[in-house]
Amino acid sequence: MTGPTHKQYSVTFAFLANILLFYYGITEINYYLALPIMLLTSKYGALFPDVDHAWQNVKDKTVPNWIINKIIHLTGGKHRSWQTHSIDICALFTVAAFFVPKILFKYDKISLVNMEVMSIILIGFASGWVSHIFSDMLTSAGVRLICFLKVKIALVPKHIGKLRFNTGNEWEAFCFKSTRIINIVLGIFAIIYPLISLGYFNIILDKINNYI
Ligand SMILES: [Zn+2]
Numbered sequence: 722m723t724g725p726t727h728k729q730y731s732v733t734f735a736f737l738a739n740i741l742l743f744y745y746g747i748t749e750i751n752y753y754l755a756l757p758i759m760l761l762t763s764k765y766g767a768l769f770p771d772v773d774h775a776w777q778n779v780k781d782k783t784v785p786n787w788i789i790n791k792i793i794h795l796t797g798g799k800h801r802s803w804q805t806h807s808i809d810i811c812a813l814f815t816v817a818a819f820f821v822p823k824i825l826f827k828y829d830k831i832s833l834v835n836m837e838v839m840s841i842i843l844i845g846f847a848s849g850w851v852s853h854i855f856s857d858m859l860t861s862a863g864v865r866l867i868c869f870l871k872v873k874i875a876l877v878p879k880h881i882g883k884l885r886f887n888t889g890n891e892w893e894a895f896c897f898k899s900t901r902i903i904n905i906v907l908g909i910f911a912i913i914y915p916l917i918s919l920g921y922f923n924i925i926l927d928k929i930n931n932y933i
Pocket residue numbers: 722770771801806853857
């Protein structure tokens with residue numbers, strides 16, 4: 722998938738991740754403060770894996786991207802290689818995003834506030850990375866299941882009839898448009914979710930009913 726499609730999926734995953742954080746009480750940060758942080762960090766997590774292209778083809782020529790690009794290429798990476806496009810590496814990072822801040826706090830290495838901030842940034846970044854892996858699995862090139870095996874897995878075949886499931890074709894245009902619609906619906910749900918889960922929504926509806 723290309724950058725604009727990855728951005729759309731990063732929004733979907735950030736909305737879902739923020740709802741889950743709230744539902745499981747993983748963060749103490751207010752839901753509505755966490756949401757914009759999650760959206761921003763998820764976007765970066767969703768765009769960084771494709772910094773593995775040759776540097777002249779990387780659109781966003783920032784210093785952090787230059788460093789990431791150099792690390793990937795110095796460790797023998799090219800586009801969609803193990804460093805950024807393996808399910809196991811992404812899963813390891815996601816697990817670390819949950820536990821590393823808590824462990825650092827437990828052993829008095831960071832304060833409570835810093836643990837919360839570190840958690841939300843890392844979890845947001847992880848949600849974007851997971852969204853990238855998921856959306857690249859919707860292309861026939863797929864991603865690696867395990868970093869040291871060259872076998873790639875995808876959720877779609879190479880083609881069905883004339884419809885090809887590679888990057889930059891009608892299939893990607895369909896994914897982009899459908900995810901944008903999902904994001905509008907999910908976005909509305911994400912905004913009112915705390916009101917629903919805390920019962921405020923029912924109270925408001927009752928008041929409207931009484932008023933009518
Ligand atoms: Zn990719």
